[in-house]
Amino acid sequence: MTTNGSTRMPTLGIGPMSKNAVDAAVELARDRGRRIMLIPSRRQVESAELGGGYVERWSTAQFAEYVRGRDEAGLLLLCRDHGGPWQHPGERAGNYSEDQAMAASLASFRADIEAGFDLLHIDTCLDLDGAAALDRAIDRLVKLYGECHEAARELGREVRFEIGFEDQGVDTNDPAEFRDQVTEVCSRLAAGGLPAPAFVVAQTGTKVLETENTGALLTAPSAVGFAVAQLARVCEEVGSSLKAHNADYLTADSLRRLMQRGVAAVNVAPEFGVVETRALLALLDELGLAAERDEFLRLAHDSGSWRKWLKPGTAATDHERAVIAGHYVFATDEFRELKDRIARQAPDVDHRLRAAIYDAQLHYLVHTTTADAIPAPVLAESVRTA
Template sequence: MIKSNLAVGPMSSEVIEAVFRVSHYQRKELMLIASKNQIDYDGGYVNKWDTREFMSFIKSMREKYPNSQVLICRDHCGPGFNGNFDLENVYKTIKSDIENGFDLIHIDFCHFRGSKEEMLNESKKAIEYCLKLNPKIMLEIGTDENEGINFNVSNLHELEREIDFFKGFCKPEFYVVQTGSLVKEINQVGNFNRPFIEKVKKILDSKGLKLKEHNADYLPREEIELRKGVVDAMNIAPQLGVIQTSIMISKCLIYGIDFNDFIEEVYGGMKWKKWMQSNSGENKFLCLLIAGHYHFGSEKYKEIMKKLEEREDIRESIINEMVEVINHYG
């Protein structure tokens, strides 16, 4: 049984350490949620780690923070999330995750190229494979692509039918619900639909599932309070990457360190495109803020950090800011 109400994307080693530090000193259970783009069996953009290397770092954090309770979770395990729609790729991720000691896997086939029925059946096969490798692996389900849509009562029957389908062969920990939240650029642009979510919550409670909200970044305190009693756990990730990038920018400006080459690298990487809303790609500074974290493993970023380390404990500065974000949600 998971007690944590917050799941954090492992955007960098500093973010990961902040999660362990908060968990250790506050005796609080937290979750780390790795996407296939971030960490995978064949590598990812976070420090260019593969799953084994990621878990080696997790081991070092557990040794450094022995009182921490951090669950290691796979976010959005399904075809298409890393641009690869091959199901074999998904199964390799599952196998590597379980072999390396992940605690929970989110099976999400929303990008599956087929009918709804085919999607559900393939989801079932993937879950059965998880349980075959580790009968105790915890599961998160939810197959709707998040578009910030406010669902209504007419969606409840379909939602209940899907839950019953999964409950027929497994006991999921979380069900991902489209709450209306949506992240674009460096903002929360969605609208939380509490009356509808309260109805969903009643259904989930009756079936022994917890409600998980994705894309909960950039929420003010009053919005977090609004979710109490209906949302059991929230995911945040891009917000932390943006904040770390902004710290790097601020420190470079303070110490007169040139970061133009990094701007060009991030801009040329085009990872900012999927996050754009009303602005065009002409604003390179905004693109840097949005997508800088995809390049934290690059040599240009490492060169900047090395220069900053000569002037202050930049790693500690970043970790402290990440702790503040986690506490804001906690």
């Protein structure tokens, strides 16, 4: 399937949860000869002027420079995930008005375009105090889409778009309602002389909470598959493709079911942060570094970054909450000092962490790509050997 009138887009979006996650994705794309989307949210990577993000303390420009400097084959696409008003925590903390939040999100998108991003996900599902009303979300989406398209034209850049205007839930969209919504948006875009989006995000029965997928795909796979096929047809009718978010913690069978029903690409992010955290804890246990292990768990738990991922009425322990939040502290001064101490006992620490992440990413690349497009399994020697 082609999207936005030209080249087929990759099937997998990987969240750059850490420097090691980025490096693993570079290795994976190179080893497999496959294109992969890197999908930083505004919380993860943001322009310095707008407060930055938590991943490696990279600004948008620094992140792009780092990736381009290592991706010699040009296989990684830089794709903004969840760009839009109130998508950066500073905008809610600062009690931004609609005008302020829209201006900040446009400034963020402009920084993406200047840095050479390939795809912009315009997500207008939020308001200052919660979820945005659908009509307001659509109005804001169309406005930002046009402004970003014009900014790209002025800068001589070619950029594609992904659109979404609902927060992720456990069920699927009603196909008839989805058709009405997507048709309205794409008709308004076309009336403004704007291209169709490469991807439309829908509710596909996938929802991450804590360290599992709680979506209906796992409990009612046949019903979800039937609905997803209809959602995919709607996207095709408007010249776009269906994308599934929150595809973390899915089995090979679940991934294949989504792809067979017409999903063109999936996003996976928090799982890779949890994989790295668990790999680090296993290494600390292996080395008998109990004090360092406890210090890391304390840093992660005290960050509070696990709160957004908890199930209602959760029974998650403090340890489990720390595992959810581990990757949020990787770029802090406290963790960097701790990691320096760990590296004195395990100089290959980053090799080992990247190997664990690589394996997790490989699972998704293999099972979101047709069998005839996948070469025989290849091990990345640079991440698997110290």
